[in-house]
Amino acid sequence: MNDRDGGAAPRKRADARRNERTLLDAAAAVFVTSGVEAPVRDIAARAGVGVATIYRHFPTRADLIIAVYRHQVEACAEAGPALLASSASAHAALGRWINLFVDFLVTKHGLAAVLQSDEPGFDALHAYFLDRLVPVCGQLLQAAAAAGEIRSDLEAYELMRGVGNLCIGADNDPRYDARRLVELLVAGLRRPR
Amino acid sequence: MNDRDGGAAPRKRADARRNERTLLDAAAAVFVTSGVEAPVRDIAARAGVGVATIYRHFPTRADLIIAVYRHQVEACAEAGPALLASSASAHAALGRWINLFVDFLVTKHGLAAVLQSDEPGFDALHAYFLDRLVPVCGQLLQAAAAAGEIRSDLEAYELMRGVGNLCIGADNDPRYDARRLVELLVAGLRRPR
DNA sequence: GTACGACAGGGAACGTCGTTCCGTTTTGGC
DNA sequence: GCCAAAACGGAACGACGTTCCCTGTCGTAC
Numbered sequence: 001m002n003d004r005d006g007g008a009a010p011r012k013r014a015d016a017r018r019n020e021r022t023l024l025d026a027a028a029a030v031f032v033t034s035g036v037e038a039p040v041r042d043i044a045a046r047a048g049v050g051v052a053t054i055y056r057h058f059p060t061r062a063d064l065i066i067a068v069y070r071h072q073v074e075a076c077a078e079a080g081p082a083l084l085a086s087s088a089s090a091h092a093a094l095g096r097w098i099n100l101f102v103d104f105l106v107t108k109h110g111l112a113a114v115l116q117s118d119e120p121g122f123d124a125l126h127a128y129f130l131d132r133l134v135p136v137c138g139q140l141l142q143a144a145a146a147a148g149e150i151r152s153d154l155e156a157y158e159l160m161r162g163v164g165n166l167c168i169g170a171d172n173d174p175r176y177d178a179r180r181l182v183e184l185l186v187a188g189l190r191r192p193r
Numbered sequence: 194m195n196d197r198d199g200g201a202a203p204r205k206r207a208d209a210r211r212n213e214r215t216l217l218d219a220a221a222a223v224f225v226t227s228g229v230e231a232p233v234r235d236i237a238a239r240a241g242v243g244v245a246t247i248y249r250h251f252p253t254r255a256d257l258i259i260a261v262y263r264h265q266v267e268a269c270a271e272a273g274p275a276l277l278a279s280s281a282s283a284h285a286a287l288g289r290w291i292n293l294f295v296d297f298l299v300t301k302h303g304l305a306a307v308l309q310s311d312e313p314g315f316d317a318l319h320a321y322f323l324d325r326l327v328p329v330c331g332q333l334l335q336a337a338a339a340a341g342e343i344r345s346d347l348e349a350y351e352l353m354r355g356v357g358n359l360c361i362g363a364d365n366d367p368r369y370d371a372r373r374l375v376e377l378l379v380a381g382l383r384r385p386r
Numbered sequence: 387g388t389a390c391g392a393c394a395g396g397g398a399a400c401g402t403c404g405t406t407c408c409g410t411t412t413t414g415g416c
Numbered sequence: 417g418c419c420a421a422a423a424c425g426g427a428a429c430g431a432c433g434t435t436c437c438c439t440g441t442c443g444t445a446c
Contacts, residue, residue: 244397
């Protein structure tokens with residue numbers, strides 16, 4: 001809640017801040033090669049620190065994953081209103097925004113799978129993505145529904161989960177193209193008749 | 194390949210057969226309560242046997258899962274041609290058959306997730322489901338495409354994976370209804386125009 | 387009915403992983 | 417420079433999948 005130093009944040013020690021940055025870089029690198037479920041020890045080794053240091057900075061794996069991808073998630077969230085303003089139709093904006101999200105997900109090895117995992121410890125990750133993206137999706141959905149372009153009986157939450165699910169395993173399988181299936185799903189949203 | 198005793202199967206010892214049956218029952222019971230990824234020790238304990246006994250009968254977890262659900266998968270596969278014969282249209286048959294598959298998946302705690310897992314050891318499970326169901330799905334898909342009811346540029350493999358993905362986490366989340374999303378996906382298949 | 391060899395079982399043992407604990411080192415204010 | 421608090425590293429612990437090895441049991445041959 002208090003990321004900025006303007007608040008009552010007691011400002012961490014210099015080595016702590018240095019390690020946090022080092023850890024973020026190491027995690028990002030390991031995530032690329034081994035996926036977001038890479039062993040904690042691997043990340044620690046890559047960063048040249050002990051495992052406890054990871055837990056001290058990022059109590060759960062979710063916190064680490066969030067920190068690594070926060071910028072991209074924010075960018076995706078902010079792209080929603082922009083697309084709505086610049087697209088020919090709300091349905092087109094929805095389609096483009098979802099494509100952005102899918103492109104993000106399928107390039108992050110294992111992220112989509114972990115997003116749907118019900119293991120405790122990923123709760124925070126789940127919550128972050130939903131809190132940040134569901135409102136944006138809801139806005140696009142509502143605009144398209146108001147324009148009469150799509151059916152209006154689907155919650156943004158459900159759509160986001162469906163899209164996330166479709167992205168699972170989309171890497172490392174050339175026969176499976178998540179983008180196409182998501183397009184099909186969005187096509188299915190079109191108002192019948 | 195040689196399940197029946199008519200082949201060269203050397204017929205197992207009586208206690209071995211007894212334990213295999215016991216294990217199947219125990220696994221089925223544990224799968225219901227703890228999901229298909231329940232610890233091996235739990236299943237062994239439930240069956241009253243040692244862990245090695247499980248591995249002797251079912252070398253990989255996939256073998257055990259396949260054995261437990263084989264009957265239902267076979268029933269689903271056999272329902273395909275029947276539905277094609279009895280439905281008003283090929284597209285309707287496809288929709289109903291997929292509903293059967295979805296109903297099967299969402300009632301098996303964690304099965305959908307494991308079906309998409311790329312961990313080695315689940316390869317056999319993956320292969321079994323695909324070998325058994327993709328041809329059936331392909332037949333329905335082809336019939337619907339031939340009747341001009343749906344677009345014809347989607348492989349049965351891709352559709353099955355998409356449907357399986359959509360079923361992940363469909364239990365234990367009242368806000369997520371996999372059946373509805375799958376219906377949307379199938380609706381998206383309809384020939385545009 | 388008994389003896390023997392092969393088959394099958396049980397549980398301890400090993401390696402991996404997430405997580406926690408504790409003795410040691412580093413930092414920053416005095 | 418000194419010291420308390422903060423941070424660190426790696427060992428330790430528990431859960432889990434998997435393998436190993438010794439023991440027990442079954443089926444057969446006599």
